[in-house]
Amino acid sequence: MDSHHPESDTTTGQKPSEECAVVGYYGNNAFINILFGLKALQHRGQESSGMATYDGSIHINKGMGLVSEVFKSSSLPGNIGIGHNRYSTSGSKGIENAGPFVISSSLGYIGISHNGEITNAHDLREELKKNGYIFTSSSDTEVMLILMASEINKYGIYDGIKKAMFKLKGSYAAAILINNTLYALRDPRGYRPLVIGKNSDGIMIASESAAIDTVSGELIRDVKPGELVEINNGVIKSIFTIEWQHSHCMFEYVYFARPDSIIDGREVFNVRYNLGKILAIEEPAVADVVIPVPDSGRSQALGYAVQLGIPYSEGLIKNRYSDRTFIMPDQQSRYNAIKLKLNPIKSEISGKDIVLIDDSIVRGNTMKFIISLLKKDGAGKIHVRIGSPPIIAPCYFGVDMKTKDEFIANEKTVENIKNEIGADSLGYLSINGLKKAIGISNLCTGCLTGRYPEEIPPFAKPNYT
Template identity: 45%
Template structure:
């Protein structure tokens, strides 16, 4: 298993009274969000008061072609890329989820995870509701249909009072585009302006890709409704401390995105600078574990005065399901993805900067490769604290017994990966890099922003 955490998915929605190429915009928007999910992709559009959609397993360019895109006509549309944390990986669980109910058709695309989804699902099934998928999104759809007595805004408010967890949701009726962000703001969602309408997206890089102008981020608990009357905002009447997932900043979001006023590249570079202040080391070159560790490595080099160099070359053509048929191949798998640039490390004291260590398997192999290539010393610096707790809000976190930060001391981890020294960024340093704003850092400190299932009692733990 790859030694990284994974996000669940990315969402995008477009409404335009002028644009006729909505599906094209959604396609390129999903392309910009491909890093958030590689298992499935889907697009739904509203065409003559009827929702048409197409979704399948695979990467965005594998799922869609020109013929499919040209058939998806309409002035409203939503799209989704998925990495599963709740619900198995198969076509029935691909999104957007399109459902029919007494008020018409509705399409939903969801990023996040509901901590009480199973309890709600059990209640609905006991009352006779039949589910077609195993994803949280269908729980939201059923609640929405149940509560939709008058207008969609009131229905959404009632649903938000029931569901607990993280969600950035884009939805579509036959004439409205809707965006919703959970009351803690755990998952990101922003608003952009295009000709004749608006865009909703998980990250601002989508807006740049499709030529939209960034307006602002959706506030925690806010409901955005876009239709022929323009954009309406319905703010939450419940105050909650903002708890944006800190791993959005550390790793998940693209470095060219800005979320809640924080630029991802600048944040990551700042973590590297603070890390250099907290854990200095004498060395000859600073290298990164590409690509996610590069901004922090550049920051570390700038602050320490140690030159930045390229030490590891990434093979950018590795697919999402590289086949590893036996144990020997699995052990060699990291060499397929990364190779050492021997000339830049031979005979040198090397600082290797990475954004996180989850299991420690990749770090161990990289240190071995660097030393085999002739590095005199390898000092590992990590631009986040040790990951010690499981996430319940949409990150595919290993069980705690697989988290090296939960089971070993820093010295034990250093010894295991074979580094000459090892240091992590402190939680205080991480907060400082983010301007001391409100973040969910529960994967580091166990301080969850809401009640979560006890370990061993939730469905995820039972499936071990």
């Protein structure tokens, strides 16, 4: 994945963006199965899409845009392949950074699709350059691939990958193709999800189980944190597992993953529903109706409404086909951009006190304008409730949140934030409530506390000089 400064889009810039989606497949109709898997995981990356398959030779197609735009008519042969949807979190945008990355080595072809962020990529790149390796992109995925190829050349596949894992820092969930064998690899802390499933054609690995559902498959299990899994001739074999303390990303459950996915044994919808119920216990409000910010607040809003016995309503309708807006020069233009993206159902808004639920507030711009939109259409009191704790610190493990300045909660009280967004009241879920709803105590909460599971190398931080 690759890092750039976040875009300041009024209507979409509030949310942190995910890093990437990976898919791998071994079996019949590999191209079609990977294609459907990538389409199911389009939400994890819309910048570029790509695929590499193998049938004795390597075949690659990748380009900028959505899966449907890149693979309009092309097909790739072979019964094994890997696919990638990208959103850059480290390096620049551009076709040179689109995945998958493939190289030809003395062993044959090695390809990788990677979801996450290698925090020490700069240092590793410089070290590899000194040893004569040449890079064609600014992507940390290419660093990971060349490091692995170097170690594999010296120690063989299993030991080489293990040696590389001990040198890599940060997060990675990867689908790896080495000639006619497929591998699944997850970092020892398990920051990013990776699952294994099967259908009538063969075996799939993917960032989320929803991809497996899309090809009429069944989920077999998660790839364990620190595990290398080999898939060949229909056989799934666990090669090794490096045991470290786990630090699953809480944002996968709060926002990134599809609600119909199952991650580390937990259905995402059920987790979000419980987030809403616990939020209602911790931060109750008296109101006529509970309304979610679509689409991200729906599951939490339903849990909140059920817990307090307040009617739930879809009071905001999202225009799924509105164009992405640019940076607007004045308040009226920004208001019009929100109106294009979201429109209230007036009968559900006018004259009613509302609990407005969203999964998170990052910059606060969108929430501020939604509140002004609702009040302009006759809403009474608006009680904002957020299904996660305040975000106060950057993420260095694959989420596009890199500078403290962009966080509305940075060095502000809840009362300050309430006044800034124009709400009548504001309540956040607690960190303990978050852990209880997810059912995992070993979470990465660095963006909530500023304390990270591992040391962050200086070059991983923005504005490093």
